[in-house]
Amino acid sequence: MTRAPDLHADVGEILLTEEQIATRVAELGRRISEDYAGRPVTLVSVLKGSLPFMADLMRAIDLPLRIDLMEVSSYGGGATESSGLVRILKDLSATIEREDVLIVEDIIDTGLTLNYLVRYLRGKNPATLRICTLLDKPARRLVEIPVDYIGFTIPDQFVVGYGLDYGELYRNLRFVGVLKPEVYAGPAEAEAAGV
Amino acid sequence: MDSSTPFAHASEAEMARILDFYAVRWSYEPETFPILWNLDGDVVESFSPDFYLPDLDLYLEMTTLRQKLVRKKNRKLRRLRELYPGINIKLFYERDFRALMLKYGKVALADGLSGTLGQVAAPYGDPAPTAAIRATDETDETDTPAEADSGDIPAATVSTATTSAARRRNRRLARAAAGAP
Numbered sequence: 501m502t503r504a505p506d507l508h509a510d511v512g513e514i515l516l517t518e519e520q521i522a523t524r525v526a527e528l529g530r531r532i533s534e535d536y537a538g539r540p541v542t543l544v545s546v547l548k549g550s551l552p553f554m555a556d557l558m559r560a561i562d563l564p565l566r567i568d569l570m571e572v573s574s575y576g577g578g579a580t581e582s583s584g585l586v587r588i589l590k591d592l593s594a595t596i597e598r599e600d601v602l603i604v605e606d607i608i609d610t611g612l613t614l615n616y617l618v619r620y621l622r623g624k625n626p627a628t629l630r631i632c633t634l635l636d637k638p639a640r641r642l643v644e645i646p647v648d649y650i651g652f653t654i655p656d657q658f659v660v661g662y663g664l665d666y667g668e669l670y671r672n673l674r675f676v677g678v679l680k681p682e683v684y685a686g687p688a689e690a691e692a693a694g695v
Numbered sequence: 696m697d698s699s700t701p702f703a704h705a706s707e708a709e710m711a712r713i714l715d716f717y718a719v720r721w722s723y724e725p726e727t728f729p730i731l732w733n734l735d736g737d738v739v740e741s742f743s744p745d746f747y748l749p750d751l752d753l754y755l756e757m758t759t760l761r762q763k764l765v766r767k768k769n770r771k772l773r774r775l776r777e778l779y780p781g782i783n784i785k786l787f788y789e790r791d792f793r794a795l796m797l798k799y800g801k802v803a804l805a806d807g808l809s810g811t812l813g814q815v816a817a818p819y820g821d822p823a824p825t826a827a828i829r830a831t832d833e834t835d836e837t838d839t840p841a842e843a844d845s846g847d848i849p850a851a852t853v854s855t856a857t858t859s860a861a862r863r864r865n866r867r868l869a870r871a872a873a874g875a876p
Contacts, residue, residue, distance in 0.1 A: 575716045576799030610795065612717040619718075636707070639822050640794060642785065643751055658797060666798065684797055 504671050515659055518674040521634075524651045525553070528632065529560020532602065532649060540564040542626075546573035546617065547590065548671065549606035551665040553634045553651075557604060562666060566599075568592045579620070585614050592624070598672045601626040602648075605634040606663045608676035611643035618645060635676070641693060652676075658684065706759045706792050707745055714748070721746045721755075728782075730774045743772050754784035761794055775855070785836055 522591035532541070539562055547570065571590040575627060601621060608614055614631065621629055628649075632649035639656035654676075661668050661673030666684060699839055702708040707723070714721045724743045731740035732858050744754035758768050765788065 574799065575713050576801050584716060609798065612713070613721065615719070616717050640791065642753075642755070642787075656794070658794070 501669055505667075505677045505683070507670065507673065510670070511660065511673070512639070512680040513678040514675050515654060515657070515678055516662075516676040517577055521651075521662060521676065522556070522647045525556045525634075526560050528651060529562070529650050532557075532615040532632065533562040534565055535598060538563065539600055540566070542568060542601045544568050544570055544592065544596070544621070545604045545606050545660050546606070546613075550604050550634070552671075553606055554604045557632070566594070568594060570617070572617065574613070577681055581633065582662055586613070588620070596621065596626045596628045598622050598625065599645075600628045601630070605631065606635040608645070608647060609637040609640035610631045610658060611645050614645055614659045615643040624695070634662070635664075703716055703745075704759065707757055709796075710746065710755070710757060710787070710792075713799075714746070719748055721748050728775055728779060730771060731859050740771070742775050752783055754782060755787060756784060757787045757792065759789040765789075777871070 502676055506511035526572045541561070543554065543558055543561075543565055545551065545567065554567070556563060568588060568692055570588065573584075573587040575586070603614070603617065603621070605614060608631075618629065618631070624682060629647065630648040634651040636647060636653045637656060638653060657678045659668070659676050660679050661676045663671050664676065665671045667678055670679070700708075702711070702723065711721060711723070723746045724745060727741050727743045729738040729739070729741045735737050744756045747753070747756075748755060756768070756772065758765050759800065768786065771783065775782065775784065824852040
């Protein structure tokens, strides 16, 4: 029987409160404003998870800025994934050549998607290309990529909220929380969690 | 990539598909590193990381078996790092693989690919198997001196020897699954 999702009850622990996130986003905005020191910057947000972070971060940056959105397919996200290749589902709407570009990510774990994105964007010849992520989960890293701005380094737990989803749900939570294992439990997780 | 790659474990085939998806180049068991010699100077133990990712200069070793066997692999990995400090290698544990499958919405698939259930690898180009052969849980997926990447193989030996090892390992597992001695 399929388990009905319960937005709040499915979260076992709040990892980052709304206030903690707001404070940190404001700090990141100040740092980015200082680092670019009056130069225009183009923020490139990676859909869908980074939308809330992008919306808050851009308002915390005191610079002339442009925004653009990209979306790339995720492994396992399509019927032909087993033999497929990552695809750009939504490309940039304007050129970034000779622009200062800041990629805005919700979370970096394996680094596979970001690695692909960085290579793709470098091919468009930006003046500079930096990376800002709200969450960094280094325990899962496969591809080491230098990250310029990190909101929070988090433990190796499955988190949702503030844009992050499980099965496209939970993105609208105002906080970042740890999803209860029974929500996504396969037999091993269920056994470990005692469910 | 070559669709005939003889993966020793279904989780390795799945990892190859993930790397391909994200356009990360890889080669399967391209090198064997001697890690233990006897007094005569013969290699008695060696280690063949599952993947090498040339663009990242990274070796990747996957382990999806029980903790006891993971400890053995951890020991070999420590020895490898002592002897070859310039090597960049990551061990990908079962929990890492499960987390990856969770991230990609494939938790159910992880159950079929983890541990001994995943010992019979699907052809690389095909989706992972829905049913896998059960083999003894005592089987060690780590490289052992009894297998091909052993004493008489120098460090520079590459894929032909190691893929033979994978094929022998698969045959041994298949015999175990069939109840053969």
